[in-house]
Amino acid sequence: MQYLTRRLVNAVLVLLGVNLLTFMLFFTVNTPDDMARLNLGGKRVTQESIEKWKAERGYDKPLYFNAQQQGTAQFTETIFWDRSVSLFALKFGRADSESAGDIGHEVGARMVVSLQMALPLFILQVFASTAFALLLVMFRHSRLDFWGVVACVLMLSISSLFYIIVGQFLFSRVLKLAPISGYAPGLDAAKFLLLPIGLSLIARLGGEARLYRAMFLEETAKDYVRTARAKGLSEQVVLYRHVLRNALIPIVTSAGSYLPYVFLGSLVFESFFGLPGLGAYVIEAISKQDFAVVRTMVFVGSLLYIATFVLIDLVYTWVDPRVRLS
């Protein structure tokens, strides 16, 4: 319990740091005046229209320190304070560009789409990679293992973009098995999601399986495995009951670091397949230079990231009793 509290306090501190970092990055390099000019566009932007744009978005205050106010208001009547408080309250405000609406609403709606793709993907990914790695380990030092590893290295040397483009071409255009891109809510989503999930699975399989194989091999070299064999247990039992369980610890850590992306979605896959998820949202914002959206997404991303690591720690205490004791 105490351990958990410490982790949570730590997480909040880190989140504060992230907030400061993103604020510095976005507001110091690129002052609100610049943002206004960029968004209003053109050269004939008057000072009044800039002031109006800033007032609409609450950017008409000093950045960090307000000398005109008294007492604590010197710090609270600033953009930094406003932005930080609203971010921590999860009120994201409106986007910089005119057409886009409320960021909070968008994030909520899009997270559902991202989850639909990423959650099944995450579960399948762990299963597929573990299964493939186990297969290789079962036939270790054989020809199957050798060529399996060769295939892994080859697969991880190919950019995920290639998998997407070839997959989309092959399955959607030539074989016409899946729609090229798009999205429909409800059960119809499945036919749009199948291809991106499958391709994403293949794209990551090489790297993951090789890593897991190494983890399994590290375990099989340990004493308890030799003891188990000496007891006369069959190779299958040794692998499934002993090695698999112990190798789960590094696998949980490794797989867990992907969890934030379960919510954030995959930048590349979503935009290639026209899925209106969070990843596609980021790409749109970048191409429109909508700093408010990118800033919010950096914050949301780190929030999820930190939450994930607290979660992983919890899972750790469950899979590895030794952690609870220390």
Place this chain on the structure above:
Amino acid sequence: MIALMSGWPKFVLLWTDASIWLLLAALVAYGVMVLRKPQWAANWGKVFRDAPALASSLVLLLCLGVTLLDSVHYRARLPAAEGLASAAPAYEARTRSLLDALLSDLVDARESTYSRPLAYVGFTKESLLIGGEVQRVAPRLQFGGAHLQNPAANWLPDIAARGGTGLLWGALAALVLGAVGVVAVALGSRQPVGTTWGRIWRRQTAVPWHVALQTLALICLVAGPAMALSGPYHLLGTDLTGNDVLYQSLKSIRTAFVIGTLATVATLPLAVVLGIVAGYFRGWADEVIQYVYTVLSSVPNVLLIAACVLMVQVFLDKNPGLFETGAERSDLKLFLLCAVLGLTGWAGLCRLLRAETLKLRELDYVQAASAFGVSHTRIMVRHIFPNVAHLMLIVTVLEFSALILYEAVLSYVGVGVDPSMNSFGGMINLARSEMSRDPVVWWSFAAAFGFMVTLVLAANLFADGVRDAFDPRAAVFRSRRAVRSRKVV
């Protein structure tokens, strides 16, 4: 930006050029040091005893050669206008590199639009007036196969003849280079050439030289026909604006190389200094440094880079005085991208070095040095750093391939290199729309795929060799996990 005045062309030293040459100098210096230190030489010997690593080091050397050729930039002098002989010399607005000069045939042979690999007619049909009648035909290319009198009949024999000649030249080059290599090995091991050759042939050498020779032969046999055919034809076709795809791919190698090397090297200063300081002093310094890198690594990598690059873009737009030409602008952008990747990517290595230093500082030799009154700085530089340097090397080599893959994704997201600069990411980006055309324009995509997989695969295999040789506890698993902080999503 420094522009040197000399002779007649005006040499332009771009930011990335300077960095690449500095890195090469550092690499050579390191090589000399390795030869002097038996321990290091033994480790590197182990790397090259690994057959895949040896073969891929040859491929990487080839790419390095291309990169270096493409890192000497100049602006050619324009012929002085009549009557203005005494005026200040004028230079072309375009910045070229030595590679451009070598491949000037490819650069100048610009078609009007797409054409298939080795084609003599264009890809799209146009309405032409033939014998007083308007017909929809694919027009002859301006350069590709322009020497053919009767293309329908001569095309295939011409390609076969040229390809065959190229293959012969390639084989000849392979023989000559192989002979030089064998003689060099013989001289190095102080044995007669005949004996050395016999041992290589029977695969009895410690370093698998036969693999090196095979790789060399393969490279020559591919390069020979490619060189023979790329002059009169477009070996890999042309893109939308009619530029040669082979040329673009060769130029992209430099971009990939620059990102792979500069961005990893940029992570080193912060990671090494902060990692060792945190591990050595512990206490509040450790807390602060840990806090900083936790904050940094809590922001999803792509988002952080995207944010930084957007800011770089704003900075460049605000300061147009920093560059004279478009090439200089895109180069500065590439340089800053590497800096951004470095500043955002040091957390993983820093964590690793901190943990290692924590272990090392408790060891007897460090304690002894401390008891003798050796200063903290000196202990860190003389006793800790050399003993964590292998981690630095392993991570650097591993990151190289990851970054090349990463560049493609970043370019797709829109925060990569400048669109005017050739890069694999840019090629793939364009390929997306090309693949949805009917009939499909596949060659740009295939070329990017081929070059990129070769480069990344070589880098991966080399990295594996280095890791296996340098990791004393063969703690393969741990270092690999820590490195995976940078994820491609």
